[in-house]
Amino acid sequence: MEMRSAEFKERAVFAIHDASLQQALGKARGGFVGKRAQQAAELPEFEQLREEAKNLKNEILTNLDHYLERYEAAVTAAGGQVHWARDAAEAREIILGICKHVEAKSVTKGKSMVSEEIGLNEALIENGMEVVETDLGEYIIQLAHEPPSHIIAPAVHKTKDQVSDLFLAAHGGPRKTEVADLVNEARQVLRDKYFRADVGITGGNYLVAETGSSVIVTNEGNGDLTQTLARVHIVTAGIERVVPTLDDVSLFLRLLARSATGQETETYTTYSTGPRRTGDLDGPQEYHVVLVDNGRSRMLAGRFRDMLRCIRCGACMNHCPVYGSIGGHAYGWVYPGPMGSVLTPLIKGMDNTYDLPNACTLNGRCASVCPVKIPLPDLLRELRHLQHRQELSPPMQRRALSLWRFVATRPKLYHAGEWVATRLLKLLSSNGRIRNLMLASGWTDARDLPAPPGRTFLEQWQDQRGKP
Amino acid sequence: MTTARDAILRSVRIGLKRGALDDNQRAVLDARVPRHTRPAFDEDLVERFIRKFESRAGTVVRVSSRDEVPAAVEAYRAGLKLPARAAIGAALKDLAWPSAWSVSHGPATVDETMAVTAAVAGVAETGSLMLCGGPDSPTTHNFVPDDHVVVLDAGQIVRHFEDAWTVLRARPQGLPRATNFVSGPSRTADVEQTIQLGAHGPRRVHIVLIGG
Amino acid sequence: MAETHTKGPRVGLFVTCLMNVFRPNVGFAAVKLLEQAGCAVEIPPDQTCCGQPGYNNGDYDAARALARKVITTFERYDYIVGPSGSCMATIRHDYPALFENDPDWLGRAQALADKSFELLSFLHDELGATDAAAGVSHTATVTYHDSCSGLRGLGIKGQPRALLAGVAGLKLNEMEDSEVCCGFGGTFCVKYPEISEKMVDDKVRNILASGADTLLGGDLGCLMNIAGRLSRINAPVKVYHTAEVLAGMADGPGIAAATKESN
Ligand code: SF4
Numbered sequence: 001m002e003m004r005s006a007e008f009k010e011r012a013v014f015a016i017h018d019a020s021l022q023q024a025l026g027k028a029r030g031g032f033v034g035k036r037a038q039q040a041a042e043l044p045e046f047e048q049l050r051e052e053a054k055n056l057k058n059e060i061l062t063n064l065d066h067y068l069e070r071y072e073a074a075v076t077a078a079g080g081q082v083h084w085a086r087d088a089a090e091a092r093e094i095i096l097g098i099c100k101h102v103e104a105k106s107v108t109k110g111k112s113m114v115s116e117e118i119g120l121n122e123a124l125i126e127n128g129m130e131v132v133e134t135d136l137g138e139y140i141i142q143l144a145h146e147p148p149s150h151i152i153a154p155a156v157h158k159t160k161d162q163v164s165d166l167f168l169a170a171h172g173g174p175r176k177t178e179v180a181d182l183v184n185e186a187r188q189v190l191r192d193k194y195f196r197a198d199v200g201i202t203g204g205n206y207l208v209a210e211t212g213s214s215v216i217v218t219n220e221g222n223g224d225l226t227q228t229l230a231r232v233h234i235v236t237a238g239i240e241r242v243v244p245t246l247d248d249v250s251l252f253l254r255l256l257a258r259s260a261t262g263q264e265t266e267t268y269t270t271y272s273t274g275p276r277r278t279g280d281l282d283g284p285q286e287y288h289v290v291l292v293d294n295g296r297s298r299m300l301a302g303r304f305r306d307m308l309r310c311i312r313c314g315a316c317m318n319h320c321p322v323y324g325s326i327g328g329h330a331y332g333w334v335y336p337g338p339m340g341s342v343l344t345p346l347i348k349g350m351d352n353t354y355d356l357p358n359a360c361t362l363n364g365r366c367a368s369v370c371p372v373k374i375p376l377p378d379l380l381r382e383l384r385h386l387q388h389r390q391e392l393s394p395p396m397q398r399r400a401l402s403l404w405r406f407v408a409t410r411p412k413l414y415h416a417g418e419w420v421a422t423r424l425l426k427l428l429s430s431n432g433r434i435r436n437l438m439l440a441s442g443w444t445d446a447r448d449l450p451a452p453p454g455r456t457f458l459e460q461w462q463d464q465r466g467k468p
Numbered sequence: 469m470t471t472a473r474d475a476i477l478r479s480v481r482i483g484l485k486r487g488a489l490d491d492n493q494r495a496v497l498d499a500r501v502p503r504h505t506r507p508a509f510d511e512d513l514v515e516r517f518i519r520k521f522e523s524r525a526g527t528v529v530r531v532s533s534r535d536e537v538p539a540a541v542e543a544y545r546a547g548l549k550l551p552a553r554a555a556i557g558a559a560l561k562d563l564a565w566p567s568a569w570s571v572s573h574g575p576a577t578v579d580e581t582m583a584v585t586a587a588v589a590g591v592a593e594t595g596s597l598m599l600c601g602g603p604d605s606p607t608t609h610n611f612v613p614d615d616h617v618v619v620l621d622a623g624q625i626v627r628h629f630e631d632a633w634t635v636l637r638a639r640p641q642g643l644p645r646a647t648n649f650v651s652g653p654s655r656t657a658d659v660e661q662t663i664q665l666g667a668h669g670p671r672r673v674h675i676v677l678i679g680g
Numbered sequence: 681m682a683e684t685h686t687k688g689p690r691v692g693l694f695v696t697c698l699m700n701v702f703r704p705n706v707g708f709a710a711v712k713l714l715e716q717a718g719c720a721v722e723i724p725p726d727q728t729c730c731g732q733p734g735y736n737n738g739d740y741d742a743a744r745a746l747a748r749k750v751i752t753t754f755e756r757y758d759y760i761v762g763p764s765g766s767c768m769a770t771i772r773h774d775y776p777a778l779f780e781n782d783p784d785w786l787g788r789a790q791a792l793a794d795k796s797f798e799l800l801s802f803l804h805d806e807l808g809a810t811d812a813a814a815g816v817s818h819t820a821t822v823t824y825h826d827s828c829s830g831l832r833g834l835g836i837k838g839q840p841r842a843l844l845a846g847v848a849g850l851k852l853n854e855m856e857d858s859e860v861c862c863g864f865g866g867t868f869c870v871k872y873p874e875i876s877e878k879m880v881d882d883k884v885r886n887i888l889a890s891g892a893d894t895l896l897g898g899d900l901g902c903l904m905n906i907a908g909r910l911s912r913i914n915a916p917v918k919v920y921h922t923a924e925v926l927a928g929m930a931d932g933p934g935i936a937a938a939t940k941e942s943n
């Protein structure tokens with residue numbers, strides 16, 4: 001998927017004025033937040049589990065090479081094949097290669113953020129294959145020719161009305177207006193696709209080193225139909241998804257559904273281990289796993305290793321007031337919200353992603369709900385630090401910062417500045433407020449600035465109590 | 469030529485600022501036993517299982533012995549006026565299914581309306597079924613038909629997910645190709661967060677619970 | 681209240697930049713509350729800024745330069761206390777992080793961090809001055825905005841409410857989403873004004889829906905942001921820093937309120 005993060009500002013403003021988007025976002029926000037809070041409250045061990053999940057992820061990352069090798073051996077033993085992809089292009093090539101090898105005409109897909117990350121659909125379509133997204137949300141945005149705007153609810157930005165229109169255009173009339181009818185229509189259309197598919201592609205929430213199993217978690221059952229009915233099953237997953245044992249998966253599962261959709265558990269959790277076996281009556285004849293690095297191993301070296309703990313639950317964006325104001329598309333790439341604002345610059349590079357780490361108030365609500373306790377605000381600040389060091393931040397800002405530093409480290413000068421500001425602002429005010437200040441139009445376009453009372457606190461204090 | 473595999477593993481090790489682990493270090497990791505917290509609860513396992521499963525729109529009927537299963541399934545079928553046919557896993561072949569039914573033990577095709585599956589375990593923690601694919605229990609049965617009936621013995625209900633793995637590890641067949649945890653009917657909330665059952669998988673999941 | 685010592689703890693008051701220029705009254709309220717609670721308050725005149733603008737904009741060197749000054753200025757006191765969760769969270773959490781790799785300064789940064797407190801939580805948790813507002817009356821229906829740094833960085837949530845419970849005539853109506861960011865975010869509000877405006881509008885909507893006539897909070901940045909927006913849309917809600925109310929010093933115009941009677 002092409003990255004458009006450089007247009008963040010324009011797209012954010014556009015989003016704020018998009019009435020249907022705002023309607024859709026408003027509906028989503030309350031639901032996710034309230035349900036998650038309820039689930040967290042109902043599980044007394046929840047905070048303990050967050051701490052344990054964080055620690056286990058750290059332990060896995062410290063030994064990532066070992067677990068990857070163990071995982072590969074286990075997949076091979078189960079009759080599957082593991083492929084390694086350094087970057088997006090390599091991953092596309094591998095998958096395309098498998099599809100061509102089995103002469104695939106039709107490909108079904110369960111929801112997979114890695115496949116969005118590597119721009120898989122475009123590549124398959126260019127090579128003459130029919131690609132059908134089967135997760136309802138993904139299906140909707142595929143019809144709309146849009147990227148997902150959320151990692152677990154890809155069509156969260158669409159209203160029911162918009163879905164009705166898309167379905168009418170794609171499936172013919174009569175136009176359905178009830179959610180039940182819309183869902184049913186998609187069900188009927190997609191049933192046929194599952195059975196005709198040559199290749200089914202899914203993501204992998206967890207890759208179990210102990211058994212070589214890949215795990216998917218869904219509510220709809222689309223991922224299961226995708227991977228069970230196609231001739232060939234391909235799993236795409238980031239290298240950080242490996243988990244030592246089956247039991248370890250349970251720890252993450254207890255956090256995932258509660259954090260993501262505010263459910264105690266999602267409807268389906270499926271462990272797939274290799275292809276169809278002798279005697280099996282269904283299941284794919286081939287089972288492939290494509291392990292994607294795409295910048296992840298690089299992140300192990302420093303501060304950003306924390307980000308590799310991410311289990312892609314979406315809680316950070318559900319709780320982000322910036323995401324809640326502008327939706328996911330403004331972020332310009334696959335991963336939106338707080339986790340995306342960290343990941344996108346790290347995967348796609350620091351150029352053209354300036355706004356992502358900056359368009360954040362560092363309010364910390366994301367980190368307070370992240371099931372693996374990723375310090376997202378700290379990582380965003382760390383990216384700002386990199387931008388500053390690499391001189392990617394605006395020259396104006398850099399000059400302002402050095403001026404500020406020069407003045408603020410000199411108390412006399414600083415207080416003189418405050419002395420002037422206090423009087424100047426007071427002069428510019430009327431009736432206790434300043435309505436329009438050219439130098440701070442970002443502020444005064446939307447708000448009044450309170451007028452200072454005319455003398456600073458420190459001045460007044462000196463007068464009252466004299467020198468200490 | 470370096471393969472992508474070697475390049476990635478090397479890059480991982482560079483990131484971790486160390487070389488490959490030696491055999492001793494690997495042995496320690498392989499011997500590691502997960503010791504995370506499991507949610508505590510006092511509730512009776514069977515009661516909790518039923519309560520949790522029903523909370524997600526699943527339905528449960530209780531019978532006292534395995535012989536009563538076909539009649540219970542027939543009552544369910546008749547209640548919904550479903551066609552007299554079923555895909556039944558060979559694991560349940562021995563039961564006396566109504567002679568008027570057309571029964572298949574093969575994989576479910578698109579026109580199959582009801583499947584009957586023998587569960588391997590029930591997890592009380594969340595009210596989830598553990599179903600294992602294999603020659604006597606095709607995975608398509610769990611997802612294709614609109615109605616899915618699952619036969620579970622109360623004695624198969626365990627406390628936590630970890631206990632279900634213990635059950636599975638004890639089976640001679642070991643880990644199947646597909647292990648499905650099913651916690652109710654298929655659902656979606658992808659249109660305006662409105663919950664709708666029967667997205668792609670079964671519209672209804674009904675448990676016939678034996679004993680307990 | 682804690683046992684009154686002949687000489688209470690020496691508290692260095694951290695004068696935040698916004699308070700110094702825009703709301704000196706908060707400083708006087710802080711002094712009054714601390715002195716009532718038995719502290720010997722001192723205000724070093726050569727203090728400037730905690731360094732947060734540099735830190736949050738990625739200029740760690742500048743932030744360190746400021747941090748060194750704050751450490752040198754305040755390390756001689758028993759405590760450093762300020763009427764802002766945001767500045768105090770910087771001192772408490774970010775200073776040690778800034779000097780992570782500087783053994784010479786790390787110890788001093790940590791020592792200052794350990795004795796740094798936000799005013800309201802200091803009164804309540806450290807001094808046990810749960811009756812700080814004894815004898816104060818302020819007739820108003822208030823709603824409380826939980827500023828993010830104080831809330832998530834320093835665990836400030838119950839303390840201001842507990843202290844306010846001692847104010848006669850004051851009724852608290854909680855707003856929806858009191859823990860959601862108001863859109864201030866330091867330089868964020870001028871770098872991304874449209875997003876900030878959307879966020880402050882959501883906040884204002886919740887404030888108005890609470891039916892309160894007064895908004896209270898513990899951080900001037902947020903309060904100025906919200907008050908400025910309330911003023912711009914002519915919403916009749918007064919805004920004060922909690923310290924002003926607790927000290928019985930909220931009788932003047934609220935933040936960004938008209939100074940003349942007619943509005
Ligand atoms: S960063 Fe944390 S909250 Fe956000 S998606 Fe990842 S795991 Fe979930």
